[in-house]
Amino acid sequence: SQTIHQWPATLVQPVGSPLSLECTVEGTSNPNLYWYRQAAGRGLQLLFYSVGIGQISSEVPQNLSASRPQDRQFILSSKKLLLSDSGFYLCAWSPSSVSSYNEQFFGPGTRLTVL
């Protein structure tokens, strides 16, 4: 069966510091991968998605970036964090095959607090 991992689970960082969040998927090949952010009391916003190694699409302009160095690894980064980057970051994956729907499966999330 497929599983998705995220780490760290929680993170407290000062403004201006760098960020690296990691997501890995097991039990599947060539998945689509996604980074979402959930701000406090709000819904989810798609930040990035990837359909393959080195292929990243950005949904919103911001100071975050994403990379996919391996097939089942997805990394969210920032060179300098802002207060507004605080939130709950969720990684998700979906099968790569085109079907009648694209069901996405979410990881446990990383809670980031920027002080």
Added chain:
Amino acid sequence: GDSVTQMEGPVTLSEEAFLTINCTYTATGYPSLFWYVQYPGEGLQLLLKATKADDKGSNKGFEATYRKETTSFHLEKGSVQVSDSAVYFCALIYTGRRALTFGSGTRLQVQP
């Protein structure tokens, strides 16, 4: 653009009460519809789904029917438990698209 609207929360119910959480959507065409649940401090779990009109998704006593005529996908449960306390998200996606469009979520609090 596409959007999903959910009823404002929190919804507070007593144990064994009937639950309805409304969800309506605005979209061109016929998306697939989902309900996700988020327990405190955790990620999202897929609760149920429906891929075409009149489909009924069901899981763990929850049900939702894809109503094309009213563009709705209301979540229902006949008898809620304290353990159902969570935030529920309605979402849609089109075939070939990459991003789920989520509603803002509805917090459910079930009291013993």
